[in-house]
Amino acid sequence: MSAAQEITRHYGGDWHGSYGTFPAPGHSKQDRGVSVKDGANGDVVFNSFNGADWREIKDECRRNGLLPERQRANDNCNGPRETGHYEYVDADGAVLYRTVRIEQVGKRKQFRAQRPDGRGGWINGMSEVQRVLYRWPEIKAAIGKSVLTDMPFPTVYLVEGERKADKLASWGLTATAVAFGCKGWRKDYAEALEGCTVIILPDNDDEGRGFADRAGKDIEAAGGTVRIINLPGLPPKGDIIDWSGTAVDLQALVDNAINTPAKLLPLLDPAAWHGQETPSREWAWNDYIPHRQATYLTGPGSAGKSLLTQQLCTAIAMGLPFMGVETRRAVAIYVTCEDDADELHRRQKAICDAMGVPLSALSGKLHLVSLAGVAANELVTFTPEGKMIVGDAYRVLLDTAKTTGAGFLALDNVAHLFAGNENIRNQVAAFVSLLNGLALEIDGSVLFLGHPNKAGQDFSGSTAWENQVRSRLFMEVPKDDLGNAPDPDARVLLRGKANYARNGERLTFRWHKWAFILEDELPQxxxxxxxxxxxxxxxxxxxxxxxxxxxxxxxxxxxxxxxxxxxxxxxxxxxxxxxxxxxxxxxxxxxxxxxxxxxxxxxxxxxxxxxxxxxxxxxxxxxxxxxxxxxxxxxxxxxNTAQRPHNMGSAHTYIINNMGAAQGSAAPSREEEEGPDLSRVVFAADDGLDTDGNIIGWDDDGRAH
Structure with missing residues (x-):
């Protein structure tokens, strides 16, 4: 069997005595668009009648072992030689330049650019030559036809090399390429494809994928629509020439890419609510902490945010009003990164005493978590490019909430949990969005604590904290216009921002016996x-x-x-x-x-x-x-001869009445941002001191107990 006959049989064609016919690559099995016959000196001759490149067919036969490696009778050496050239023409068909393919056995093929010399010859180089896309007249004609017929702009296939574009054109597709493949792409090429749907078929390597990404972004910026299709089954560094699929297979891939249903936002139809009862607003703490939202609580370091939060968690866990305001009963978790277990114990005992709740009643309802001294508490981190990375700590928090059935989470405080830059708005927005998502995930509420800044605002960093949350609370010790606190045990909680309630309303209460109570709850x-x-x-x-x-x-x-x-x-x-x-x-x-x-x-x-x-x-x-x-x-x-405690904060002053009797112990504090100011601490001579001269409620070393 001759080489021509073997080729005809391999491709499922018909033999006609002295020549064979078989399907052109990419065409149906019934196609007979290519002929082959045996030539002189053992060579074979191919002819294509429907646009297929006979050189590509011959190369494929070599790869399949149907023909010997490239060799010509008149070749006496293995030196470089021209194996093809591709002309780039303007819209009128005038040749602007061409690329010449040069191959040598054992080496990578090369391309050389040449421009007409005006005398029928060629000059190497492309200086001062208008650059156009390969097969530009066909693209221009297709665009013009769309304009005249008021039809959608054409679909154009973009590949890295001219041979690949020619193969696609042989399938009846509008195809193009650029000189020198992936390295030859220029942004101004994208302007010629404005309005077109461009199908990019990258080579199966990093350079090919990079080319597709760069070209795709430029084309979309110029007003084109881009779909990048990675051909299935390509070998490494393979391309459309190596692909075993047909034109029909390619069209199926393209149709799937173009006609993929658009991804839409979850649209709500207000008409569907007609006749339905309008849902009431839900709160974790009425008018102060909305349900299924993250709320931001700020205040100076000595105000008592941590105590307030732990006491609020206790009220929610028991379903009791807090500061006279109703709460939504839920399993509550209070997470602190600053206080140890002993401090939580002391604080919880005082809270339970003030609320009349035994500690045993909190089993399974309130969970306290101390992460003081624990590394890697960050819920999120950010890459140098600003991308948010959700950490393991977040997943542990979520799993803990789901396992315990928690519907209220209090996180103390944001400085330990947010590893981003609070002056970068999108980082703050991403973090708050994560906490809002956490609230939805547990079908509950999240309260997170932070500090005000030293410029006097109620929140630190940029205004992103203020803009992102729907509810923000601010807690402080009331002061007069001179900055003094006439009543160091008094507290005010202000609704600094309330999208779902009236802004600016406040609660007043006071510190008493290591917990917070309403003043009306005190004896007369x-x-x-x-x-x-x-x-x-x-x-x-x-x-x-x-x-x-x-x-x-x-x-x-x-x-x-x-x-x-x-x-x-x-x-x-x-x-x-x-x-x-x-x-x-x-x-x-x-x-x-x-x-x-x-x-x-x-x-x-x-x-x-x-x-x-x-x-x-x-x-x-x-x-x-x-x-x-x-x-x-x-x-x-x-x-008086009493010694003042070492760590008394500036916000608390012990006042003596004119009879010398102390008016009770003021709230202890731990100044978080500045050192204590002892100049405002005043002590009683007798009442309020133990036998050693120390204030009742303080250890010898000045720490609260």
Whole structure:
């Protein structure tokens, strides 16, 4: 059997005595568009009658072992030789340039660019030559036909090489390529394909996939539609030439890619709600924490956010009102990254005592988690490019919530859980979106805690925190316009942002015996004592503010403790800093401040009168700790001898009433951002101290117990 006969049989063709016919690649089995016959010197001759490239067919026969490796009778060496050329023409058919394929046995094929020299020859290079797509007239004609017939723009196949485009064209498809394959792509080629649907068939290698990605982005930017189809079954570095599929197979792949149903957002039809009852708003904590949402709680470090959150979790776990506001009963989990198990124990005992709930009643309803000192608590991290990576800690949290059936999660605090940059909006948005998704996943609510920034805003970082959440709460110790806290145990919780309730409304409550309660829950006598303490504190602050103002005015503006023209209460009455307090209340404040060592008397020379005079000055720290500080006023007071705790925060002041009785212990704090300011801590002489002189409720080392 001759080579031509073997080829005819291999491709399922018919032999006609001296030649054979068989299907062109990609055509049906009934096609007979290629002929083959035996030539001189053992060679075979191919002819194609329907656009197939006979050279590609011959190469395929060599790969299938039907023909020997490429060799010609007149070849006397294995040097490089031209094996084909491809002309690039403008819309009128004028040749602009061509690429010449050069092959050599054992080496990769190469391409050379040439432009016409105007005399029927060619010049190497493409300088100052208009660049066009391969087979551009066909593309231009197809686009023009679409415009004239008001039909969709054509589908154009883009491949890396001219031979591949010719093969697709032999299948009756509009195909193109660019000079020098994947390395020859230029952005301006994309403009010629505006409006077209472009099918990119990349070679099966990294260069081919890179080419498809670059070209696809440019074409879409220019207004084209792109589908990248990776041909199935290609060998490594294979392409459409190597593909075993037919034109029909390719069309099926293209139809599937183009006609894939569009991915749509989950559309809601309001008309479907006609006649249905409108669902009521659901809350974890009415008007403050919405159901199936993440809420952001901020506040200064000493306000007590952690205590408030643990107490809220307890109320939700038991289905009890919190601060007089109804809650939605659910299994609750409080996760803290800062407090250890012992602190949670102490805090929970005080909370249960205040709420009248035994610890045993919380079994299976409230779960406390301490991650203090544990590494890798971040729920998410971010790549240098800004992509969010959900960490194992998130999955553990979700699994824990699902296993326990939790419907309320409190996360304390965001600094430990968010490993992104809070000044980058999309990172904050992605994190908040994750927490909202967590709330939906557990069909519950998520409360996460954070800090305000030092510029005075209620939240740190950019406004992304404020913009992303639908509910944000802010907790603080109320202060006067001078920045003082007249009642250090008072607290305010403000709805800083409430998309589902009225903005700006607030709850007021107070710290009492290591938990938070409404003031109405205190006995009447304690409320009276608190009111007296607040008034005394305000009087003290007003007296000190007046004293500082007069001292700042310099010599001659000092005031004294004794009755006379320079008597401090008389001089201070009517000053703006006095806040309307009269002489009697200012005198009462002076007596208290002498007693507690906040002020003292000094003897100085009156330069004008040329005699000594007694004036009042603020005491320094050493004077606060002295054992007595007599003054020349109407009464003589003695400083108390108690030592102040080492870690008392600036937000809590112990005030002495004018009878020397302490008004109860103020809320302990741990200042989170700045060190403690001990200058505002005042102690009672007797009540409120143990036998060692320590404040009741504090250990010897100054820690709360």
């Amino acid at each position: 006598d304690q409320r009276a004592e608190i009111a007296e303490t607040i008034l005394a504190n305000a009087e003290n602050e007003a007296f000190l503010a007046c004293l500082r103002a007069r001292m700042a005015q310099g010599d001659g503006r000092e005031v004294g403790p004794s009755s006379g023209p320079n008597y401090a209460p008389s001089q201070f009455e009517g000053m703006p800093q006095a806040k309307g307090f009269g002489r009697a209340k200012l005198k009462r404040a002076m007596d208290r401040l002498y007693q507690t060592g906040k002020i003292k008397s000094e003897t100085v020379m009156d330069r004008k009168a040329k005699r000594e005079k007694t004036i009042i000055v603020e005491a320094d720290e050493a004077s606060h700790n002295s054992h007595n500080a007599p003054h020349n006023g109407s009464t003589t007071q003695v400083h």
